[in-house]
Amino acid sequence: MTKKDEKIEYVKNGKRLDGRKVDEIRPLKMKVGVLPNADGSAYLEWGQNKVLVGVHGPKEALPKHKQNPYKGLVRFTYRMASFSVPDRKNPRPGRRESEISKVSGEALEKAIFLERFPNCAIDIYVEIFDSNAGSRAAGITAASLALADAGIPMKDLVCAVGVGKAGGEIILDLNKDEEDAPDAVDIPIAIMPRTEEITLLQMDGPLTKPEWSKAVKLGIQGCKQVHEAQKEALRKKFAEAEKGK
Amino acid sequence: MEKVIWDIEANKVTSLLKEGKRVDGRKFDERRKVTVQKNISDNAEGSAKVNMGKTEVIAGVKMILGTPYPDNLDKGTISVGTELLPLASPQFEVGPPREAAIEIARVVDRGIRESKAIDFKSLCIREGELVWIAFIDFYVTNYDGNAFDAGSIAALAALNETKIPKVEDDKIVKHEYSGKLKLLKQPLLSTVSKIAGELVLDPTLIEEKAQEARFSCAVSDDKTMCAFQKGIGGSFKVSEIDKCIELSFKSAKEIRKLV
Numbered sequence: 001m002t003k004k005d006e007k008i009e010y011v012k013n014g015k016r017l018d019g020r021k022v023d024e025i026r027p028l029k030m031k032v033g034v035l036p037n038a039d040g041s042a043y044l045e046w047g048q049n050k051v052l053v054g055v056h057g058p059k060e061a062l063p064k065h066k067q068n069p070y071k072g073l074v075r076f077t078y079r080m081a082s083f084s085v086p087d088r089k090n091p092r093p094g095r096r097e098s099e100i101s102k103v104s105g106e107a108l109e110k111a112i113f114l115e116r117f118p119n120c121a122i123d124i125y126v127e128i129f130d131s132n133a134g135s136r137a138a139g140i141t142a143a144s145l146a147l148a149d150a151g152i153p154m155k156d157l158v159c160a161v162g163v164g165k166a167g168g169e170i171i172l173d174l175n176k177d178e179e180d181a182p183d184a185v186d187i188p189i190a191i192m193p194r195t196e197e198i199t200l201l202q203m204d205g206p207l208t209k210p211e212w213s214k215a216v217k218l219g220i221q222g223c224k225q226v227h228e229a230q231k232e233a234l235r236k237k238f239a240e241a242e243k244g245k
Numbered sequence: 246m247e248k249v250i251w252d253i254e255a256n257k258v259t260s261l262l263k264e265g266k267r268v269d270g271r272k273f274d275e276r277r278k279v280t281v282q283k284n285i286s287d288n289a290e291g292s293a294k295v296n297m298g299k300t301e302v303i304a305g306v307k308m309i310l311g312t313p314y315p316d317n318l319d320k321g322t323i324s325v326g327t328e329l330l331p332l333a334s335p336q337f338e339v340g341p342p343r344e345a346a347i348e349i350a351r352v353v354d355r356g357i358r359e360s361k362a363i364d365f366k367s368l369c370i371r372e373g374e375l376v377w378i379a380f381i382d383f384y385v386t387n388y389d390g391n392a393f394d395a396g397s398i399a400a401l402a403a404l405n406e407t408k409i410p411k412v413e414d415d416k417i418v419k420h421e422y423s424g425k426l427k428l429l430k431q432p433l434l435s436t437v438s439k440i441a442g443e444l445v446l447d448p449t450l451i452e453e454k455a456q457e458a459r460f461s462c463a464v465s466d467d468k469t470m471c472a473f474q475k476g477i478g479g480s481f482k483v484s485e486i487d488k489c490i491e492l493s494f495k496s497a498k499e500i501r502k503l504v
Contacts, residue, residue, distance in 0.1 A: 069248075074478075087315075095347045102344045102476075109478030187473070197480035201460070205359040205471030209490065212470065216483055 010167030040150025072117030076105030107200035291407030304399035321368020356463030
């Protein structure tokens with residue numbers, strides 16, 4: 001890692017360190033239906049991030065006392081492979097993974113017609129194989145695709161992106177170097193794009209109100225770019241299925 | 246059976262809110278009464294007990310000598326832990342902290358860490374070798390909702406009292422202190438529940454049972470926010486988040502006088 005240096009210009013002549021514009025997301029690659037044993041699955045590459053998601057269910061929620069007679073449960077497991085970060089990660093699930101799993105599952109709940117699945121559980125497993133900032137946004141985006149692939153009825157897809165600040169500039173989809181800026185602010189955000197309702201929002205400050213207003217606009221715009229890529233990936237899968245018939 | 250009772254209680258919360266009322270008579274933007282009692286543990290370097298309505302939290306800080314992280318050789322650090330003790334509520338179970346407790350601890354941690362309230366460089370004794378780690382642990386001893394805010398108030402109150410132990414030959418001299426931990430900011434968390442489309446500050450347990458979504462915002466002064474956390478399955482519009490932020494600035498200003 002580069003030594004944190006106050007003098008780095010994170011945006012110079014409208015260009016970032018990796019050549020992107022302030023409102024540009026890293027290249028996205030998505031594929032739907034990649035795991036034969038899962039009810040739904042997706043693979044996502046987002047910059048250096050590589051994510052595999054499998055959805056199992058809806059199925060009977062066990063243990064039984066966890067069942068909700070009114071609606072289905074969403075159980076989200078976010079895990080990072082030991083080799084997915086520069087220093088080896090202890091494969092035992094940590095507190096960070098627990099928290100990300102909790103908020104990511106909650107970010108998807110509202111989009112799913114859970115009331116149609118009383119006493120059931122929908123299990124979502126997200127495995128990160130390579131990471132470079134923004135892996136939770138990648139996980140949620142891919143999980144939403146896997147849910148669609150599993151044929152689970154949803155009001156909308158959920159799309160996510162990281163927005164934030166580095167070197168005094170509000171920028172979209174921070175990479176690791178930007179996230180390590182001395183004044184870095186990271187704001188993961190997920191929305192249901194049709195209504196622009198926010199279903200995930202976290203922030204590591206410090207941030208002022210005017211900066212927040214700018215960041216949330218950029219974040220929603222970024223989510224919508226991600227949404228276009230999601231739709232394209234789903235269309236491609238069903239076009240292929242149509243051809244194969 | 247328990248679930249049915251909670252549903253009835255939650256329905257009461259929702260129907261009253263539609264009439265513009267909260268079950269305990271508070272205004273939507275009103276906090277429960279907060280009392281702070283400091284120095285409740287002699288062995289802790291700093292400690293406090295917070296009562297927020299019927300929610301009670303006990304926090305303590307232990308200053309421990311350790312080695313710095315390889316990417317921050319000239320900095321000490323903090324660690325925040327929470328336990329939702331089984332004695333605090335029939336809904337809490339014995340065992341290590343699970344998701345709910347981990348989330349609370351991590352959000353309180355972010356509020357303190359990202360506010361830059363503690364100058365981590367000042368916690369460095371010898372670069373690359375010896376630094377202070379402030380272990381901030383809080384225990385929920387009676388639960389009636391919103392352990393986020395109660396924990397944040399207790400953690401800050403305890404930090405404000407924290408003394409730094411005397412060090413001789415790289416070892417802590419017990420019960421002797423070299424000074425106080427200096428706090429540059431006073432970060433505080435405020436949590437808002439969205440229930441039946443309404444936003445209410447500082448939810449009680451039955452309000453939590455009725456909530457569709459939750460939003461917490463930590464602010465470190467009158468202009469700066471240092472952490473956000475949205476939780477629970479529902480959603481917020483941007484305008485609602487903005488309203489929550491306003492409430493957080495207003496609420497933190499009042500609480501800051503107590504810690």
